[in-house]
Amino acid sequence: MTAVVRDDPLRRYPAYDFRRPAQLGREHARHLEAAFETFARQWASHLTAKVRMRTHLVPRGVEVVSYQEYADTLPATTAMVAGSTADREEPCVMQIGLDDALMWVVQMLGGRTAAPIEPRPLTPIESALILQLMQEGFALLSTCLGSLLPGPVTYSGLHYTPQYLQVISPGEAVIVARFDLRVGESRSTTTVMLPTAVVVDQLAETDRGAAAAPRRGRAADHVQRTPLDVTLRVTPRVIAAGEVLDLAPGDLLRFAHPETTPLEFVVGTTPVARAVAGAQGSRLACTITAIPEETRR
Incomplete structure (x- = not known):
């Protein structure tokens, strides 16, 4: 006797976790990954020139998580350089380890780092050097992401504690790109965080423009083919109604058209x-x- 296996929808379709933000579509994710790969190449070249050490930046992937989940993956104390775009309050963040930031400062000032540097908050002079470097990073990020952002990203603040970054709520969805960073013999991880609302709005605008282009082409084609x-x-001539009623075959009407x-x-x-x-x-x-x-x- 053959057992009947009943179809169970609960097994076919995994449960959706409404506590987690929605994921990006495949095409949108590829678009972001390509933009971050370009950013990684350009940012690595820029750091190599500024820090005067061979720098490699390798993308590890792009994901959508809540800000709290993102913050939980970061060290308790780290350098989070926040930026913002015009007319939007949501922050963009470039995060680096404090030990990396201090090593960059030493290298930019002509020193050499033979031993690991203990992480600590930056002094005003160190902050100024790092912020100038990160502002140039924001400029590269704005160029590489292009239409994925509503405008250039400009510096808005430096934070050390991810859990207390007050400009965004813990449950808000963010897009996180992670990179493996190698400067000389030092290896670490750095991240870029973008507000999902800003990027999704721009992606939707791009999709609408792409969809509208064929429609405009079809509309123009229909107009051009309309008979x-x-x-x-x-030159028209005005005549009286009586003349019209008196017309007969063979009558000749003269028009004043030279x-x-x-x-x-x-x-x-x-x-x-x-x-x-x-x-x-x-x-x-x-x-x-x-x-x-x-x-x-």
């Missing part, structure tokens, strides 16, 4: 050009002689 009635018209004056080329009821009458073989034809400037507009 229209065209007429050659002489022989040398072009005719009006009319589409529907709108004059669009001037033309002279002619012939093409055995068929009547006209030659366009002028198109008024207002018609071109």
Whole structure:
């Protein structure tokens, strides 16, 4: 006897966790990954020139998580350089380890780091050097992400404790890109955090523009293929109703249209050009002689 296996929808479809933010679509995720790969190459080259040590930055992936989940993966104390775009309050964050930041300062000032540096808050001079470096990083990020952001990202603050970054709520969805950072012999992880609301709005705008382009092309194609009635018209003449009632076959009506004056080329009821009458073989034809400037507009 064969056992009957019943289809269980609960096994076919995994439960959706409403506490977690929605994920990005496949095409959107690829778009972001490509932009962050470009950023990694350019930022690594820029750091190599500034820090004067060979720098490698390798993307590890892009994910959508809540800010609390993101903060839980970071050290208790780290350098979080926050930036913002025009007309948006949500922050963008470039995060680096404090030991990396201090090593960069030593290298930029001409020193050498033979031993690991103990992480600590930056002094005002160290902060100024790091912030200048990170502002250049924001400029590269803005260029690489392009239309994924509503505008350039500019510096707005430096924070040391992810759990107390007050500019964003713990449950808000954020896009996190993680990178493996290698400077000389030092290896660490750095991250870039973007507010999901800002990026998704820009992706939706891009999708609408991409969808609208074919529609505009189809609309233009339909307009160009629409049949229209065209007429050659002489200067009109006003006659009385009695003359019209008295018309009979063979009557001749004279129009005050000089022989040398072009005719009006009319589409529907709108004059669009001037033309002279002619012939093409055995068929009547006209030659366009002028198109008024207002018609071109």
